[in-house]
Amino acid sequence: MTNSAKPLTIWPITGIGEIEPGDDVAGEILRGVEELGLELQNADIVVVTHKIVSKAEGQIRSIPDEATYRALVEGEAVNIVRRRGDLVIAQTKHGFICANAAVDRSNIADGFALLLPDDPDRSAHRIRVLLERAAGVTIGVVMTDTFGRPWRRGLTDIAIGMSGLPSLVDYRGTLDSHGNTLAVTEVAAVDEIASAADLVMGKSEGIPAALVRGLELSGTGRVSDLIRPPGEDLFR
Amino acid sequence: MTNSAKPLTIWPITGIGEIEPGDDVAGEILRGVEELGLELQNADIVVVTHKIVSKAEGQIRSIPDEATYRALVEGEAVNIVRRRGDLVIAQTKHGFICANAAVDRSNIADGFALLLPDDPDRSAHRIRVLLERAAGVTIGVVMTDTFGRPWRRGLTDIAIGMSGLPSLVDYRGTLDSHGNTLAVTEVAAVDEIASAADLVMGKSEGIPAALVRGLELSGTGRVSDLIRPPGEDLFR
Numbered sequence: 001m002t003n004s005a006k007p008l009t010i011w012p013i014t015g016i017g018e019i020e021p022g023d024d025v026a027g028e029i030l031r032g033v034e035e036l037g038l039e040l041q042n043a044d045i046v047v048v049t050h051k052i053v054s055k056a057e058g059q060i061r062s063i064p065d066e067a068t069y070r071a072l073v074e075g076e077a078v079n080i081v082r083r084r085g086d087l088v089i090a091q092t093k094h095g096f097i098c099a100n101a102a103v104d105r106s107n108i109a110d111g112f113a114l115l116l117p118d119d120p121d122r123s124a125h126r127i128r129v130l131l132e133r134a135a136g137v138t139i140g141v142v143m144t145d146t147f148g149r150p151w152r153r154g155l156t157d158i159a160i161g162m163s164g165l166p167s168l169v170d171y172r173g174t175l176d177s178h179g180n181t182l183a184v185t186e187v188a189a190v191d192e193i194a195s196a197a198d199l200v201m202g203k204s205e206g207i208p209a210a211l212v213r214g215l216e217l218s219g220t221g222r223v224s225d226l227i228r229p230p231g232e233d234l235f236r
Numbered sequence: 237m238t239n240s241a242k243p244l245t246i247w248p249i250t251g252i253g254e255i256e257p258g259d260d261v262a263g264e265i266l267r268g269v270e271e272l273g274l275e276l277q278n279a280d281i282v283v284v285t286h287k288i289v290s291k292a293e294g295q296i297r298s299i300p301d302e303a304t305y306r307a308l309v310e311g312e313a314v315n316i317v318r319r320r321g322d323l324v325i326a327q328t329k330h331g332f333i334c335a336n337a338a339v340d341r342s343n344i345a346d347g348f349a350l351l352l353p354d355d356p357d358r359s360a361h362r363i364r365v366l367l368e369r370a371a372g373v374t375i376g377v378v379m380t381d382t383f384g385r386p387w388r389r390g391l392t393d394i395a396i397g398m399s400g401l402p403s404l405v406d407y408r409g410t411l412d413s414h415g416n417t418l419a420v421t422e423v424a425a426v427d428e429i430a431s432a433a434d435l436v437m438g439k440s441e442g443i444p445a446a447l448v449r450g451l452e453l454s455g456t457g458r459v460s461d462l463i464r465p466p467g468e469d470l471f472r
Contacts, residue, residue, distance in 0.1 A: 006248075007245050007247040007248075008245070008246040008247075008432075008436050009243045009244070010244040010246075010432075011243040082470040084470060097387040106421070146421075150333075150464075150469065150470070151464050151469060152427070152463070152464055153422065153461070153462050153463070154403070154404045154424025154425075154427065154462055155423050156427050156428050156431070158388070167390070168389060185342070185391065186390050187391050187392070187434070188389065188390025188392050189390075189435065191388070191392050191431070192392050192431035192432065192434055195427065195431040196244075196428065196431060196432030199425065199451060202407075214436075226388055226389050226390055227387070227389070228386075228387050228389050234318040234323075234325060235318070235387065235471050236387075
């Protein structure tokens with residue numbers, strides 16, 4: 001058994017104010033970490049909801065009426081997977097399949113909607129580089145959004161952008177506790193990190209980031225690694 | 237802002253030995269928590285993989301050959317959702333939709349398979365009652381399994397049984413940071429707890445349980461609350 005009993009610890013990063021286009025998200029996160037009385041350490045993972053990244057990147061659209069919103073959803077969709085009444089399950093240009101092509105009217109002023117960052121992996125990488133330079137450490141960054149699931153009620157947070165950690169943790173070829181070689185066990189650890197962080201961020205408290213400490217993951221990946229190719233997918 | 241900056245902490249519960257039919261899972265968990273130098277506290281959440289619960293409950297079947305395994309999968313399936321080659325996505329009697337109707341050949345001796353507990357919510361409740369009586373505290377228990385997802389590569393852990401905490405945390409009617417009433421934001425917190433715990437449990441290390449401390453959730457629910465009714469589901 002190689003895993004010791006070290007705990008995983010997740011802090012909500014409070015005190016990040018309202019973000020405007022052009023604001024420095026990495027700087028806000030650093031300030032929030034300092035206000036917690038903490039310093040970034042090697043192997044820390046910073047989780048940030050896309051909402052503040054989208055705002056900083058100006059991914060804000062005016063939606064004066066419902067028709068404008070509907071048109072925006074259709075415009076963001078590269079493929080409609082299902083449609084029932086007003087509910088549209090669509091694939092975004094990034095490959096994500098979710099409600100309303102991820103066009104988001106919550107946590108933004110009335111009459112406006114947020115789009116995802118143009119390239120969430122790149123945005124996560126940029127935040128990581130800024131944090132690493134400022135703090136002199138090597139960390140991971142995960143950007144999240146809140147998606148529904150087929151078959152299962154309730155929303156969970158998943159990763160939509162990442163940098164500095166693996167997307168899939170591959171247990172193939174390792175042995176399980178019976179000495180069997182595990183056939184296919186690729187864990188989407190970065191999605192589990194996103195969900196774990198959401199537990200401390202909540203939805204209505206204005207906590208857009210979290211600090212995860214205690215995971216030892218090696219390797220690098222991109223969220224685009226997590227998109228199941230259409231040919232492998234039974235549910236499109 | 238009502239959320240303080242209290243961290244969430246998750247410990248892997250190591251030192252739980254091989255479980256045999258009839259074994260006392262709650263007793264093993266308590267012993268593991270003590271070995272960590274910890275004591276259960278009010279509002280703690282104990283997360284346990286179904287594998288050791290299924291073994292303790294004797295949910296083990298002999299599969300001398302592939303045909304027996306295939307027949308077992310078909311027998312556990314109440315509804316086949318998709319089929320491609322050897323891959324079967326099926327609904328179990330519990331309502332879960334997953335690969336091979338959740339019949340599991342990993343982490344058990346060659347020639348055997350594990351089924352899910354007959355009633356995972358009841359099993360979780362039983363473990364909770366035993367832990368609460370032994371430790372004199374009020375806690376939550378989550379039982380997990382590892383499922384794939386449509387559209388997205390990699391596996392994540394989700395809740396298949398629970399007791400003593402809410403299944404869906406309902407933010408409807410609360411205000412977001414802009415004072416908008418959040419329309420529909422029901423978070424499947426118990427699935428996020430399952431995923432968070434998996435980060436410390438791993439797949440091949442023989443760590444079948446975790447202790448989650450620092451969440452303040454009120455309410456009670458069952459995992460069956462999380463099953464999306466077929467009439468609401470666009471992907472069956």
